[in-house]
Amino acid sequence: MMAQMKSVKPKLRSVLLSLVVLWSGVSVLAQDGVLDLSDLANYANQTVPAYINRDNTPNGNDITDLGATLGRVLFYDKRLSFNDTISCASCHQQAHAFSDLDRASTGVAGTTGRHSMRLINARFADEQRFFWDERATSLEDQTTQPIQDHIEMGFSGTGGDPSFADLITKLSAIEEYQVLFAMVFGDAAITETRVQQSLAQFVRSIQSFDSKWDLGRAQVNDDVAPFPNFTAQENAGKDLFMRRPGPGVRSANCVVCHRAPEFDITPNSLSNGVVGAIGGGTDTTNTRSPSLRDIMKTDGTLNGELMHTGDFTLREVIDHYNTIPNPPPPNLDNRLRPRGQPQRLNLTETEKLNLEAFLRTLSGTSVYTDPRWSDPFDAQGNLSVITMPDGQLAITLLPDQTQADITARGVPGITYQLQQSADLETWTDTADVTANGSGALSTRITVDQERQFFRFVFQTSE
Ligand code: HEC
Numbered sequence: 392m393m394a395q396m397k398s399v400k401p402k403l404r405s406v407l408l409s410l411v412v413l414w415s416g417v418s419v420l421a422q423d424g425v426l427d428l429s430d431l432a433n434y435a436n437q438t439v440p441a442y443i444n445r446d447n448t449p450n451g452n453d454i455t456d457l458g459a460t461l462g463r464v465l466f467y468d469k470r471l472s473f474n475d476t477i478s479c480a481s482c483h484q485q486a487h488a489f490s491d492l493d494r495a496s497t498g499v500a501g502t503t504g505r506h507s508m509r510l511i512n513a514r515f516a517d518e519q520r521f522f523w524d525e526r527a528t529s530l531e532d533q534t535t536q537p538i539q540d541h542i543e544m545g546f547s548g549t550g551g552d553p554s555f556a557d558l559i560t561k562l563s564a565i566e567e568y569q570v571l572f573a574m575v576f577g578d579a580a581i582t583e584t585r586v587q588q589s590l591a592q593f594v595r596s597i598q599s600f601d602s603k604w605d606l607g608r609a610q611v612n613d614d615v616a617p618f619p620n621f622t623a624q625e626n627a628g629k630d631l632f633m634r635r636p637g638p639g640v641r642s643a644n645c646v647v648c649h650r651a652p653e654f655d656i657t658p659n660s661l662s663n664g665v666v667g668a669i670g671g672g673t674d675t676t677n678t679r680s681p682s683l684r685d686i687m688k689t690d691g692t693l694n695g696e697l698m699h700t701g702d703f704t705l706r707e708v709i710d711h712y713n714t715i716p717n718p719p720p721p722n723l724d725n726r727l728r729p730r731g732q733p734q735r736l737n738l739t740e741t742e743k744l745n746l747e748a749f750l751r752t753l754s755g756t757s758v759y760t761d762p763r764w765s766d767p768f769d770a771q772g773n774l775s776v777i778t779m780p781d782g783q784l785a786i787t788l789l790p791d792q793t794q795a796d797i798t799a800r801g802v803p804g805i806t807y808q809l810q811q812s813a814d815l816e817t818w819t820d821t822a823d824v825t826a827n828g829s830g831a832l833s834t835r836i837t838v839d840q841e842r843q844f845f846r847f848v849f850q851t852s853e
């Protein structure tokens with residue numbers, strides 16, 4: 392909140408008392424390591440193509456610009472691991488569609504048992520259970536599990552690890568989190584539910600709909616029509632992927648499980664027959680796949696090798712479905728066992744190339760660089776949060792007309808800077824003001840300029 396004061400004498404009192412809110416007038420250059428909450432990125436009202444129908448946002452946790460911004464800070468904050476070395480983004484990297492090129496990702500105490508998953512269009516997945524083996528019952532439920540994992544982030548509360556309650560205590564002592572949680576939730580309390588809600592909002596906000604496939608889909612009436620912007624090879628691959636099997640039909644039947652246009656996994660899928668494990672042995676419980684969008688970049692480079700084992704090239708994936716192992720692995724989905732026998736697609740080399748070309752059309756470009764999903768911390772790991780305190784800023788002129796009292800509402804115990812400006816561009820610190828036990832900010836100012844604008848700002852570096 393900001394108030395304008397013009398000390399043109401005769402009009403002084405009336406101008407002083409009319410508060411001018413100037414959010415849109417302020418434009419702070421987006422800067423590395425600076426998060427300006429008066430100039431939020433758009434997370435809540437992104438354009439979603441008309442043909443996308445699925446949305447797993449639960450009641451009560453719609454994406455808001457503020458909530459997703461808090462989620463972004465948490466996602467990139469290494470302090471969410473017990474020794475300040477690992478953040479969600481260590482294993483979910485924007486440059487690789489929020490996956491990891493390493494087969495197993497490195498956490499605070501070793502490496503993960505499965506390959507990291509891309510976090511692309513998680514919001515549009517019909518299957519609401521997350522992880523390869525679907526052990527999380529919702530995205531909200533998922534988000535705090537890595538924090539409580541002994542290997543990943545280490546707040547497990549077992550075997551000598553600190554507990555999640557210890558993380559809450561740690562975060563509650565950080566001023567910018569008090570300010571951020573208060574802005575999002577109305578008070579500064581940090582709870583597991585609030586951490587889950589904001590992280591889930593951020594993950595759900597990550598969307599990728601600028602692929603060649605989307606450009607083509609926008610020009611036709613359905614998913615099966617040939618796309619005018621596709622090469623003959625890409626359309627042939629699309630047919631193989633999309634067609635249902637039948638007499639005389641060449642089909643790879645992928646779409647029964649990876650359903651267009653989201654390319655998410657069907658909720659009732661069982662195993663696809665990939666039953667290896669990174670450390671050796673077998674792992675037959677994996678029935679979820681991330682969306683097949685952005686498995687690679689548009690140049691064909693994979694965003695990490697594929698499957699929960701993280702060791703399949705694209706050609707190896709196609710070869711796997713071409714010849715499902717016999718005898719069939721445990722938990723194999725019946726759709727990969729036509730007439731009771733492990734699937735034999737008998738794809739030709741040309742058909743394999745067509746499928747590969749088609750899968751490459753599912754890759755977008757903007758999600759890899761869009762600043763709203765990028766690291767808000769600077770190279771040294773510092774972050775400044777610029778925010779105005781909640782509520783109306785009020786100015787009361789004293790009888791002598793040379794002084795006034797300014798009040799606003801902040802977070803109890805937090806120190807804000809009262810800043811003033813004559814032109815709304817250059818701001819100078821006027822006073823440090825600490826909110827009292829009930830959050831009230833109050834200070835007396837001198838009225839001595841032609842034009843004076845005031846704002847309270849909370850700004851910090853770790
Ligand atoms: C040490 C590496 C590591 C860290 C840190 C990590 N993840 Fe993951 N993430 C993984 C791996 C590996 C999987 C797959 C694990 C499995 O299925 O058993 C995964 C899976 C997920 C999924 C499931 C995606 C899907 O489609 O089912 C989500 C969502 C996710 N992580 C979000 C997060 C968030 C949020 C954080 C931070 C609080 C985080 N991850 C921290 C490695 C990591």
Ligand code: HEC
Nearest residue numbers: 643645648663665677678679680697698699708712724726
């Ligand atoms: C019976 C359902 C089913 C069918 C049919 C199916 N898949 Fe899958 N797919 C899955 C499951 C389940 C996974 C995750 C398996 C795992 O990693 O354990 C998966 C994983 C994948 C992955 C790896 C995704 C990643 O993020 O690593 C690719 C690529 C893929 N499938 C492509 C295809 C193609 C191409 C076809 C058609 C030839 C196909 N699938 C047919 C169920 C299916």
